[in-house]
Amino acid sequence: MRLRHRLFAVAALVVLVAIAFGGTSYILLRQYQSALYKERISNQIAFEVLQRRLLAGDYLLYPTERAKAQWQIRQQTVEQLIQGNLQIFASEKEKAYTLIIQQNTADTRENFDELVKVSESNQNVISDQATALSSLLSFNAQSAVTNATELQEINQHEAATALSRLIMLFSLAGTIFLAVLASGFKYIWHSAEELEKLDQTKDEFVSLASHQLRTPLTSIMLYSGMLADGYGGKLKSKQQELLDVVLFSTDRMRELVRVLLNIARVEAGRVTIQPKATDLHQVLKDILDEQKPKAAEKNITLIDTTTARIPIIHTDQNLLKELYTNPISNAIKYTPPKGTVTVKLELKDKMVFASVQDTGYGIPKREQRKIFTKFYRGTNIAKKEVVGTGLGLYLFKLVAENLGGEVGFTSTENKGSKFWFTLPLAGGPSRTGNTELEHTKGVA
């Protein structure tokens, strides 16, 4: 759970950084783009006004129709460029320079037009009036060039600033990304280490519990056994009666420790699975023999209705015994006296189908989906005060899966249940583990 929280936090951080980076880089890119555009336009203006300035000089030297036409084309280009792009120069400084250039351009046109008039009427451009006009024209044209150069510089600077901001953003984002990546990796590494430790702790728990829980249990069993055997003197019948409760409970406790350890072993995936050629029907008969005394106590009839000849299958015998004992001891436990438990082995779709049917208390319909959950016990049977832990069916399912099979059941409350499991005829999986299941008798 904590690992998932961490991963979520890292992912959220990555998403946030990505959004911030995406947004900022979009804004900066747009700024850079517009700065580049302005730079291009201001370069064009600077180029055109310079060209116009030179053409004006040409005309002053040789006032031909061709020179006039060339000047007028340049003049028009400059006017169009400024008019068309006036709004893109947004800052006060840019606006001011642009307007001056525009004014210079208008003045220049006026000067030029007058100069043309003078030169065409007098056929003499060297008159005083012409000289005055040409110097005014030169001044205005030069002023336009100076201002255009200024505007060009402003925009070049702006473009350079936008570019350096972009570069800064990318290097910052790169650093943050690497930092997040490193911390994310650290978290995952750390969590993986914790998981490994947890796994180890689980393993250690199995061996610790098997030793630590059992050490006092062994003493209880030995000493109560010695008491029962008369090592402390002959017991009165009332004392014997009390001691029997101790002995019975100790037995249950032993069984409970076995079941808990078996679950821990199976959950850890460390149980050795060693398939061997197995006569399933013989295993069933052995288990029935083992369970017969308990059934007899409650006057329960055990019936084997197997008719099919069950072939030898390859499966782990230790796990199989655990698997098969569970539904049979359950059926005896949860069936009222004088009931019947029917077992049957069948062959179905490349599987052996083993079923155990009882005439017991059954499982309430609304609780049936929880039946294989750890610690679950039917509410109806809990009221009957039959002892149990709610671990048996959970282990039943785990063991069946370890053997490559499945489990299932059908049940009607107060009529009985039918539990079944399947095993592949082709044989089950094998595994080299470091522990084995202990046989339980279904006492707990």
Added chain:
Amino acid sequence: MATQTQKILIIDDDTMILKAYETIIASDGYQVRTASDGQEGLDVAAKFQPDLIVLDILMPVMDGITFLRNFKPKQHQNTKVVVLSNSASAKKLKGALELGAVDYIIKTEVKPEDIKTLVKHYLATS
């Protein structure tokens, strides 16, 4: 039948279990000595020359497997070793058999009567 000459050494770190086993076995008239770890077990065994050793596996100082490696039951034809453990590791118990123990028993499965039967069984066949 048991006689005073038959000697049994019990090695276990749990004093309560030692005491119980000692009481149960001694009640049949055997000579019983105890040791609370493998090292002490080796020392006692050297002097006491037991006919049967009842050996725990998980012990401090020297565990049962190390005891077996040092004691080498195969070189002590007159001494049989029965391993008692709560360890569920069948591998470990099988390892004990390979090292020369004659049998192994899971502690929690053994009742006082079973201990007597076990001792009688292994001493009768010696």
